[in-house]
Amino acid sequence: MASNPAAPEAPSVPSQRSNETEDGTFPTFGFGGRRIDEGPWEEWNPTADSTRPVRGRHRVSKQRGGGLARSSTVLGVGVIAAVGAGGMASAQTGKPPVSISIPDLASVGSPFADDSDDEPQGSATALSSVGVTTEETAQGASDAGEALRARIILQAEQQKDQAEAKVQKAAQDAAARKAAAEAAKVKQEAAEKAAAAKKKAAEAAEAKREAARLAELAKEYTLPVSSYTITSTFGQAGSLWSSGYHTGLDFAAPTGTPLKAIHSGTVTEAGWSGSYGYRTIITLDDGTELWYAHQSSINVSVGQKVGTGDVIGRVGATGNVTGAHCHLEVHTSSSDRAGIDPMAWLRSMGLNP
Structure with missing residues (x-):
């Protein structure tokens, strides 16, 4: 490895053993006397160039002090x-x-x-x-570890809070849905109750109006006899009737009991009628026919106008009978020869046989 040239050496200085100077001005150093091979003496002042160290590998003594x-x-x-x-x-x-x-x-x-x-x-x-120091290095590592630990704990807490918030929100949503369903159910039940109450009130009002109407009709209609016993009803089957079933409503009463006009109308038939015995037919203004059969006597004639409660004859046992009674049949313009149920028709007129 190349190195820089060495620094120039200092010129030799004449030396002597004594402390006296050669000319009385400058001291000398050495091993005594001026040597012949020594050059002319001059003072050497080191400079930066003269004291520059040789480059390369070298060793520098430790300085005891500043510098x-x-x-x-x-x-x-x-x-x-x-x-x-x-x-x-x-x-x-x-x-x-x-x-x-x-x-x-x-x-x-x-x-x-x-x-x-x-x-x-x-x-x-x-x-x-x-x-x-070692403590400071350990402290730095500890601080970094604590920071990482705190960061991990913070992330874990955030994830836990998010999970709890999600669960809480789901519970709140479920509770809200349940509350909404319950509210809807309560509302529906209330609506159904209100509708039922309204319907019930309407039915009650209708029943009241019907009762009032029947009460007014009852003033215009009456039962054929005042004292009686129902012995046979409409549609009852048996061999006693030629048609195989009963076509009217039987009011059993003693012979001679007065028969009354159920409603005002016109007498369209009065006389003998085979198995019906003595029969009277009263036709109402709407075309409905009322048949009174098995009479013992007739008190009206054809074409006569009668009013509600007028006596038209007497209870008897004429015709095909087993005892004294009034056989009542009701025939409307839309019904066939058999007629309709007299019990239902009387009730529709406000009467209760």
């Missing part, structure tokens, strides 16, 4: 600042601090070489660790 020692201190402070900044950055980023190693110079001291073996040859401590 480059202070430079080393400044370098050490810079390294401490860099290490501290690295620790802070590691703490902020959540990563463990990275150790920075800077190799130290063998020695930093006097610029003059010293081959003495008993001089210290520099410090073995790395400049990267100057001023940084």
